[in-house]
Amino acid sequence: MSPVASPGARFRAAVAAEKPLQIVGAVNAYAGILAASAGFKALYVSGGGVAASSRGIPDLGITTLEDVAIDVERLTSAVDLPVLVDIDTGWGSAFNIARAIKTMIRVGAGAVHIEDQVQAKRCGHRPGKELVPKEDMADRIKAAADARSDAQFVIMARTDAIAVEGLDAAIERAQLCVEAGADMIFAEAVTELPMYRRFKDAVKVPVLANITEFGKTPLWSTAELAAVGVDMVLYPLSAFRAMAKAALGVYEAIRRDGHQRAVIDAMQTRTELYDKLGYWDYERKLDELFGSRKEG
Numbered sequence: 595m596s597p598v599a600s601p602g603a604r605f606r607a608a609v610a611a612e613k614p615l616q617i618v619g620a621v622n623a624y625a626g627i628l629a630a631s632a633g634f635k636a637l638y639v640s641g642g643g644v645a646a647s648s649r650g651i652p653d654l655g656i657t658t659l660e661d662v663a664i665d666v667e668r669l670t671s672a673v674d675l676p677v678l679v680d681i682d683t684g685w686g687s688a689f690n691i692a693r694a695i696k697t698m699i700r701v702g703a704g705a706v707h708i709e710d711q712v713q714a715k716r717c718g719h720r721p722g723k724e725l726v727p728k729e730d731m732a733d734r735i736k737a738a739a740d741a742r743s744d745a746q747f748v749i750m751a752r753t754d755a756i757a758v759e760g761l762d763a764a765i766e767r768a769q770l771c772v773e774a775g776a777d778m779i780f781a782e783a784v785t786e787l788p789m790y791r792r793f794k795d796a797v798k799v800p801v802l803a804n805i806t807e808f809g810k811t812p813l814w815s816t817a818e819l820a821a822v823g824v825d826m827v828l829y830p831l832s833a834f835r836a837m838a839k840a841a842l843g844v845y846e847a848i849r850r851d852g853h854q855r856a857v858i859d860a861m862q863t864r865t866e867l868y869d870k871l872g873y874w875d876y877e878r879k880l881d882e883l884f885g886s887r888k889e890g
């Protein structure tokens with residue numbers, strides 16, 4: 595056995611170590627560095643985040659496996675934390691799903707979640723969602739579980755059924771997914787706290803709560819979620835939403851005022867940026883290596 599734990603093993607260890615494990619979205623490598631410096635132990639690549647941030651399009655199943663893989667590879671190259679990746683519906687049938695799983699393992703992900711919406715998917719917190727039959731979803735999970743080269747790699751099944759078919763049907767879908775090989779369950783668009791306890795009691799595997807803002811789920815705290823048995827709490831787009839608002843404010847101010855003095859306090863300084871990037875160590879190394887051959 596390799597002495598270095600795989601990303602999948604590290605994701606499982608993170609879930610076991612923190613109750614509930616807070617998982618934050620990082621829309622790029624630097625965001626991942628910031629999240630790590632704030633103390634988070636696991637990161638998330640959001641489908642909605644890849645769509646909006648990297649491609650400038652809505653979260654409607656338009657992005658490709660490659661779009662997501664590029665962002666995951668950039669994040670895992672820069673930050674040494676286990677990463678959960680949103681692979682939407684898996685981009686097709688069993689072979690597409692197998693390819694998605696192999697790709698995600700290759701780019702360093704520790705876990706993925708795959709959902710039971712139809713290919714032309716929507717954000718989980720929007721109306722008009724349509725689901726594939728529960729047997730088809732179980733097939734998606736089987737295809738994903740079969741494709742892993744690392745048994746520790748985590749397959750998380752997301753069910754969007756609460757909003758479409760109700761709680762009982764959603765729980766039944768989650769159970770079927772666990773029977774098909776899902777390691778963990780993502781209960782999407784939960785509207786009442788005790789619903790998590792119902793999922794947990796039924797599936798007996800770790801359950802994730804998606805605490806995304808401006809959606810259908812209230813912004814419950816980690817303490818409230820822990821009390822109903824939740825194992826992981828996801829904040830998929832919190833930092834992205836904040837970055838987007840801050841950036842727009844800065845663009846508007848510079849455009850309006852002809853200078854950036856009014857917004858300078860909203861900015862991270864050069865020193866703060868370099869501290870987070872470890873710039874000073876690179877500079878020292880550069881001086882060590884090439885200091886005797888300075889130009890001029």
Ligand SMILES: C[C@](O)(C(=O)O)[C@H](CC(=O)O)C(=O)O
Pocket residue numbers: 640641642643653680716717718719804806807809830831
């Ligand atoms: C978790 C999610 O799938 C995502 O892509 O980040 C979204 C989040 C959101 O739109 O707020 C979802 O819940 O569908």
Ligand SMILES: [Mg+2]
Pocket residue numbers: 640641642653680682
């Ligand atoms: Mg998504």
